[in-house]
Structure formats: C-alpha cells, structure tokens
Amino acid sequence: MQQVPVSLLTLVAGVLVTLVSLWVGQATPLFPEQASEQAPLVDNFFRLMLTIGTALFIMVEGAIVIFMVKFRQKPGDETDGEPLEGNLSLEAFWTLVPAIIVIILGVYSVQVYTEMGGFAPGGLPEMAHHHTHPAPTVEMVAHQEGAGMSAMPPQAKYGIGANPSERGPADLTVSVSGMQYAWIFNYPDGIISGELHVPVGKRVQLNISALDVIHSFWVPQFRLKQDAIPGQPTELFFVATRVGDYPVVCAELCGAYHGGMRTRAVVHTEEDFERWVSENRIAQAPPDSEGLAIHLH
Template identity: 30%
Template sequence: MIYLQIFSGASNMVEGVDRSFMVIFSISLFFLMGITATMIYFIVRYRKTRNPKATQIDGSNTLEIIWTVVPLILVMVMFFYGYRGYVIMREVPEDAMNIKVNGYMWDWDFEYENGKVSKDLYLPINKPVKLNLYSLDVIHSLYIPAFRVKEDAVPGKENYMWFTAQLEGEYEVLCAEYCGLRHSYMEAKAVVIPQEKFDTWLADYHPELNKDPRGLEILKANACTGCHSLDGSKLVGPSFKGIFGIQRIVLVAGKEKTVTVDEDYLLKSIKEPNAEVVKDYPANVMQSYSKVLTNEDMGEIVTYIKTLK
C-alpha cells in the first residue's frame, strides 16, 4: 500500500479519490473473501462422499430480498463517495491560475498567462491551477497519476481540469488516450516548486529574443515536430536538420530512386507524403497537408528548413 502511495497528498484531489478507493476496496474484499470461503466450505462440507443425498431447496424469498437490498445500499454508499471525491474536480476556484495545455502527436506544450511556453509543467505549491486542455490533432488525455487527475484533450473542443499541488517534487505527466505511434513516449514532468522560485522561473521569459521564425511556428502548430526532429535525431520521420540539398534514396511504388531534397521535393512531401518515402521510414503514417496548409505556409516551412544546417 505504501508503494501505491495511497493518501500521499501530492494534490488536493488525492484524498477524495483514495478514500473512495478504500471504501470500495474494503467492501469488495470483504465480499470476495466471504463468498469464496463460503463456496469452498460448501464444496468440502457437501461433497458427494460426505453428503451422498442432496436436500432439495428451491429458494427463499427472504434471502432474495436481503441479497438484493444489502448490495443496493452498499453500491449507493460507493456511488456517494465516488461522487463526493469527483464533484470538486469540476468546481474550479476563482483564483486559479490558468495554464493552456496543447496536446499533439506526441508531446505536450504548457503555455502560461504571460505567454511563456514550457515542455514541462511548472507549478507553484499550494496554488490552485486550472489547465485548459486543447488538442491539435487526435484525442489525448492528460494524466498525472500522483495527483489523481486525468482529463481528455479533444480536438475542436475545450476541456479542463484543476488541482492544487501540495508536495514539492517532480511527477510524471503521461498521455492516457491512445494516440498513435509514440503514444507511450508522450511524457512530460510536473515540477512543483515554491511560489518565489516559480515566479522567478515564469519571469525568465524574453519573447522578443525567443520568437520563433515563422516557419518553425507553423511546424509546431501543426505538430510536425512530433515526428520530424530539428536536431538530427531519428523519430518517426526523417529529421529536418541538414536535410536541404542532400541526396536521399526514396521508394516510389516499391522501387528505389535517388532524389535531391530541394524545394520541389519538400513541397511534394507535404502535399503527397506517401508518394516518395525516404528508405527505412514507414509509409502511410503521415497524411497530406495540402488542405491544411496554405501555399504561403508551405513556403515558410521550406524557407525555415533551408536554415537548419
């Protein structure tokens, strides 16, 4: 039980969830043990060799009523605890700090009220925080096991969760809704720090210095960087780093062909990603972006990729 970190108090939601769990668990364990023991006792006590003649009993209305009403009352108790632990999760305090969360294949972005965007979720201790959940592509689900919170980020919809982090430390942030190839790698950290430290961290933000080039903004907004790295590491698709101008072997309808990665090839790969797939990379993972991006946007992307030497 210690290993399960029951009642750790890492967030204000832990108590309600864990109490509800313990209520259900205790009642369930009692019935599981009781019924199993009774069954085994009957099997041993009334085995054929010891009780050669069965006594015929058709039933008992009293018993039927008892074992209908008692479970009914118990499940209502369970429902009540579950409801009580849950209802606070939807009632956000007015002074909660807002953080915008963007989920995309396969990463999280946390955007703070001053515009600072972080890959990890920095949280001031003992301060209610509201996460406004958005998705750029498919459904994701923000899950922080230690905080006992989980809520889906649904494309085209707004969803939210809130909590107050109560223990300093680092906690895993995971994706709980299956979202494709790198679903299990869609992780981040929740870092709970004192308010002063958090304020310093938040203020360390220089939008005029860190402004992304337009092409990179478009790449990020369309979750391209989930599969195509900017630093040369191999993800699902080829990295953008140093790709412009080099020669690559691609597969066209199963046959190998050498192409030079030029503007035409890059544009074609955005519009018809499966026509000429670089060798050793999977086909049919990427969809056409010809309806999603304007020609101008595509041009910006190509311009940006040229700069990645």
C-alpha cells in the first residue's frame, strides 16, 4: 500500500487548521452587541488575536497528541530514547514566528488606538506634569431630593480617545466622578445625574476622576474601559451608535461593595436627549431667592 506523502498531509492539516481558526475567530459568540463607533475596531482586533491563538493552540496541542501516540513507549521496550541536541531550524522557527506575530499585533493595536482618537496628546512630559495636581475639589450641591456630590476634575490629559487632533472636538463633555460605590455625572448647565445620558451619533468626551481609590469605568457594549485615578484625571471619547440602555460597571476592585458599583448609560435620540436636558435643568435649578422669601413671609 502506497503511503501518503508527508507534504500532502502537512498541506491538508494546514488548510484544516486555517479554516477552523478562521471559523472560531470570526463566528465567536463571545461579544455583546456593538453600541459605539469604537466597538467594531476592538472586535476586529480581538477576532484577529482569537484566530491566531486558535491556530497556535491546535498546532501545539495536536503535536503533543501525535507525539504521545506515535512515540509512546512500546511494550517490553526498556531502552532509552535517542539523545537529541539542538535543532537550529526548529529553534529559529519558534522564535521568529512568535516575534513576527507580536510585532504585527503591536502595530495593529497602535492603529486601533489612533482610529479611536489617540491615547496621549500631551506625551509623557505632560502626563508627568499632571501627576503633581491635587485631588479634584469636591462640592456638596443641594437639590430637591437631598444632597448630591459633584467633582470638578482638572483638564484631563491622557486616556482612550484623548487626542483632539485625532478624533476632533467633542459635541458633549461630561465630568465623571468615581467614588465608593457610585458614579456621578456632571453635565454642562449644572446638571448632576447618577446615570450617563448621551445623544446617539454625537462625539462624547468623558473627563474621569476618582475621589477615593482607583476605579475603572467600563461599558461593555461600547468596548471602552478607562481607569479613574485619584489625583490624575483621564479622558474617554466615544460615539454611541445604538439607542438603548447599557450597563456601566466598575472593573477595578475598589472595596467590599465593588460589585454593586453599577449604573447605566442611556443613549437617546437627539430629540429625547434635549428633552432630558430641559427637564433636568428645570428640576435642578436653584430656587428663586425672592420667590422663596415671599413664600416664607
């Protein structure tokens, strides 16, 4: 019986590994829905890594199984195996291939960051300079339902999408303060909310700070996560593309009730967002002092 050439077996195995890896990488059900312009960029990068990782896993585990079966000890064979010392071609292969893969992924990741709006506009000197800033000032703001807390962080200097030259000006800027165990959102015109409300299709910039310990602002459907660091403001930039409610969670262990540090991001149509702003501007407006005096008398 004629034996199948090793080269043909290698070709067939390579084709099968490629097809299976592409199928796993492209058809994976691991992702939640995409709700921002940045989400497809992250998903494509993850799919590439998953495809490469699947191929490497199949090849390595397949080689282990083949060697276990083909070169297992035969019954009654008590001799030692043939001593082997080095294989330059094999060592060069398993050194160069991973190095090339890492370089490709590194270049691709920089491209993804750039398309998401850059990372550090001020460079390392600016980042080091802003480490000397004091912690954000905390103000107690009274309103109809009790006392709320707002933080006015300094100008953020680094973060995902923090380079204006890459992503353009923001249509809406919101200051986000993380504390044990809540997120507080400060909007223009003095609006304060425990939820993030944004219009669909608009460029949104979050200036993020922490009032106590390190937190991490994460919206899975946006594929965006940014640390909130005491004394070091950060930025997060995104464009929401799908109307709906999405969970906002803290992704950094911040204390005993870390799991309860949750809120939601509400993406409105432009008309609904303007209505929400108008309603909250009226509801949170300070009482008229003259009217209050007349009422008291």
